[in-house]
Amino acid sequence: MAGSTLEITDLHVEIEGKEILKGVNLTLTGGEFHAVMGPNGTGKSTLASAIMGHPKYEITSGSITLDGEDVLEMEVDERAKAGLFLAMQYPSEISGVTTSDFLRSSINSKREEGDEINLMKFIKEMDESMDYLDIDKNMAQRYLNEGFSGGEKKRNEILQLMMLKPEIGILDEIDSGLDIDALKVVAKGINKMRDEQFGCLIITHYQRLLNYITPDKVHVMMQGRIVKSGGPELAQRLEAEGYDWIKQELGIEDETIEA
Amino acid sequence: MTVEIQQLPYDKQYVTQYSEKRNEPKWMTDLRVNALEEADSLPMPKPDKTKIDKWNFSRFTHDVEGQAISSLDELPESIQSFLDQDDKEDANQNLIIQRNHSVAYSALSQNLKDKGVIFTDIFTAMSEHSELVQKYYMTDGVQSNENRLTSLHAALMNGGIFLYVPKNVQVDEPIQSIFWQEDLEAGLNNHVLVVAEEGSTLTYVENYISHNESEETFANIVTEAIAKDNAKISFGAIDNFAHGTTTYVNRRGVAYRDARIEWALGQMNDGNTVSENFTYLMGDNAYGDAKTVSVGRGDQKQNFTTNIVHYGKESEGYILQHGVMRDKASSIFNGVGKIEHGATKSNAEQESRVLMLSKDARGDANPILLIEEDDVTAGHAASVGRVDPVQLFYLMSRGIPQREAERLVIHGFLAPVVKQLPIEAVKNQLREVIERKVY
Numbered sequence: 001m002a003g004s005t006l007e008i009t010d011l012h013v014e015i016e017g018k019e020i021l022k023g024v025n026l027t028l029t030g031g032e033f034h035a036v037m038g039p040n041g042t043g044k045s046t047l048a049s050a051i052m053g054h055p056k057y058e059i060t061s062g063s064i065t066l067d068g069e070d071v072l073e074m075e076v077d078e079r080a081k082a083g084l085f086l087a088m089q090y091p092s093e094i095s096g097v098t099t100s101d102f103l104r105s106s107i108n109s110k111r112e113e114g115d116e117i118n119l120m121k122f123i124k125e126m127d128e129s130m131d132y133l134d135i136d137k138n139m140a141q142r143y144l145n146e147g148f149s150g151g152e153k154k155r156n157e158i159l160q161l162m163m164l165k166p167e168i169g170i171l172d173e174i175d176s177g178l179d180i181d182a183l184k185v186v187a188k189g190i191n192k193m194r195d196e197q198f199g200c201l202i203i204t205h206y207q208r209l210l211n212y213i214t215p216d217k218v219h220v221m222m223q224g225r226i227v228k229s230g231g232p233e234l235a236q237r238l239e240a241e242g243y244d245w246i247k248q249e250l251g252i253e254d255e256t257i258e259a
Numbered sequence: 260m261t262v263e264i265q266q267l268p269y270d271k272q273y274v275t276q277y278s279e280k281r282n283e284p285k286w287m288t289d290l291r292v293n294a295l296e297e298a299d300s301l302p303m304p305k306p307d308k309t310k311i312d313k314w315n316f317s318r319f320t321h322d323v324e325g326q327a328i329s330s331l332d333e334l335p336e337s338i339q340s341f342l343d344q345d346d347k348e349d350a351n352q353n354l355i356i357q358r359n360h361s362v363a364y365s366a367l368s369q370n371l372k373d374k375g376v377i378f379t380d381i382f383t384a385m386s387e388h389s390e391l392v393q394k395y396y397m398t399d400g401v402q403s404n405e406n407r408l409t410s411l412h413a414a415l416m417n418g419g420i421f422l423y424v425p426k427n428v429q430v431d432e433p434i435q436s437i438f439w440q441e442d443l444e445a446g447l448n449n450h451v452l453v454v455a456e457e458g459s460t461l462t463y464v465e466n467y468i469s470h471n472e473s474e475e476t477f478a479n480i481v482t483e484a485i486a487k488d489n490a491k492i493s494f495g496a497i498d499n500f501a502h503g504t505t506t507y508v509n510r511r512g513v514a515y516r517d518a519r520i521e522w523a524l525g526q527m528n529d530g531n532t533v534s535e536n537f538t539y540l541m542g543d544n545a546y547g548d549a550k551t552v553s554v555g556r557g558d559q560k561q562n563f564t565t566n567i568v569h570y571g572k573e574s575e576g577y578i579l580q581h582g583v584m585r586d587k588a589s590s591i592f593n594g595v596g597k598i599e600h601g602a603t604k605s606n607a608e609q610e611s612r613v614l615m616l617s618k619d620a621r622g623d624a625n626p627i628l629l630i631e632e633d634d635v636t637a638g639h640a641a642s643v644g645r646v647d648p649v650q651l652f653y654l655m656s657r658g659i660p661q662r663e664a665e666r667l668v669i670h671g672f673l674a675p676v677v678k679q680l681p682i683e684a685v686k687n688q689l690r691e692v693i694e695r696k697v698y
Contacts, residue, residue, distance in 0.1 A: 053656075055651075076652055076655035076656055077658050079656070080656055080657055080658035080659075088653065092650045092652075094654065094671055095672065095674070096672060096674030096675070097667050097668075097674075101667075105659055109658040109663070110658045
């Protein structure tokens with residue numbers, strides 16, 4: 001079986017009355033890794049946040065379904081329970097709540113009451129995942145993201161991804177602000193997730209992450225739409241030539257949503 | 260302009276007889292009588308932005324006996340929950356339980372006795388260590404003539420403890436008091452006197468508890484914590500008087516040279532409350548840290564002042580006040596950092612935050628810095644707001660339902676005090692009280 005299918009159809013999204021996404025179409029099937037690329041200000045992060053149900057974004061038309069179920073009808077926690085996960089570009093700091101307690105609550109929220117994860121099993125899994133991501137064990141007892149460096153926050157997002165094992169992972173600029181060593185570690189964690197079930201949407205405006213994670217498909221966003229799709233070779237061409245050739249090909253002068 | 264207080268049914272004769280019945284030293288009888296005489300001419304306290312003229316300060320029963328217990332197992336569940344749960348008698352070796360106005364249980368480990376530590380109820384302390392108590396009782400900390408309620412406290416004091424740690428003695432294990440107002444109308448004029456001599460350290464934690472929902476009474480509490488040169492006091496408390504109790508509580512710390520006083524106060528009363536927590540940093544390099552958390556619910560009105568006053572050079576004062584307001588509760592949080600002239604290179608920091616869970620609740624955070632010296636550093640942060648929707652989004656995006664996500668944020672917000680309380684059972688107790696008050 002090939003996992004879940006996330007289907008986005010003609011999605012229009014506004015923030016404070018201003019349209020950001022102007023008809024996005026995208027289908028992601030379990031087992032596939034898709035990269036969404038594009039310059040800054042073209043709507044990539046809005047797409048990620050809108051899929052997860054960020055309170056600031058309003059969906060004005062279009063649909064998002066997961067295995068045919070209407071995602072837009074679900075509360076944020078229900079989307080997570082249905083199998084979606086968003087690794088955030090700017091994760092919130094939650095004072096007074098330890099990373100470990102938060103992770104355990106998250107795991108248990110997806111399980112039936114009375115079937116909570118065994119504490120020893122949880123600690124073992126967390127220790128293993130932290131080792132795998134070269135995370136200092138102290139992080140488990142630190143308050144969630146409070147005082148974390150940029151790199152620690154990103155690793156913590158991937159730690160959560162590995163522990164929560166969603167059907168579909170959406171990674172919003174997971175590579176931003178990382179040095180090359182941290183980037184390799186984060187990529188290692190994401191690659192470990194790869195199997196026939198797991199689908200992943202990797203949002204980035206740098207090609208460099210894709211040196212370590214090979215996408216099955218690459219989409220380019222401009223002006224709030226996906227304007228071009230292709231295979232891994234598209235990412236390589238973007239790395240070599242930038243975005244200008246696409247703009248010329250499509251007759252786009254200003255690629256941002258302001259246009 | 261003073262607020263008129265309802266006439267109290269206690270006169271000079273009553274106070275004298277009460278003092279004699281308790282076999283108090285003469286200085287105490289005199290102090291009571293003088294305080295009572297002064298009371299009429301003193302003004303009521305004037306908490307900023309909180310009207311207290313309709314509050315009950317006079318209807319309470321002054322002298323109610325409570326039954327002694329021979330074993331901690333005799334306590335009801337609601338009181339047992341404050342105790343260290345493993346092998347109770349062994350784990351709770353330094354414990355006083357005051358039931359109404361009597362001592363129900365009193366223990367101090369042989370080890371601490373051998374080191375000269377004194378931990379007794381205040382009446383025993385006066386009969387056995389009269390001079391020592393007299394030296395510190397309402398002298399350096401709270402004065403009886405500060406206002407009408409402090410003077411009435413002095414006149415009518417009817418409970419409390421004395422904790423004394425001699426010079427250079429380090430007490431690692433926490434020392435605990437439980438003040439249990441079992442009688443629904445018993446009014447507590449409790450006096451807690453904690454003295455850490457030069458170079459000593461101690462950790463003390465206290466619990467106030469009552470169950471009077473509709474029965475009215477008044478708690479008028481004074482705490483004095485004296486840290487001599489290079490001494491360290493960690494002071495934890497959970498106040499949990501029920502709805503019927505009006506509370507006026509003064510917790511006052513005095514820190515001399517190189518001394519430290521750390522407060523962790525869980526102010527969880529359900530009735531109207533005025534709470535003042537002052538720390539005087541008298542000596543150079545003295546350090547004061549005052550953390551307080553509270554939850555307001557129902558129609559209760561509360562006024563919290565945390566004030567650190569710097570006299571010593573290079574003294575440091577840190578204030579943290581976090582409050583959660585629901586229903587129609589109303590609270591004022593005043594954080595005051597005062598640096599006196601001459602307290603050079605001192606640092607005064609404070610943070611006051613209020614989380615509003617209901618549109619009918621009211622919360623004010625007033626950060627105040629009063630600085631009379633140039634060469635100092637100071638800072639403050641204050642906010643009043645709702646639970647951050649972006650924080651909720653983050654937690655919910657991991658599958659945590661909204662209610663649970665809010666719960667995590669609220670408990671996290673109040674964690675600074677929970678974290679600092681010294682006994683696991685007391686930490687849990689505060690978590691449970693928070694849970695009960697928030698939901």
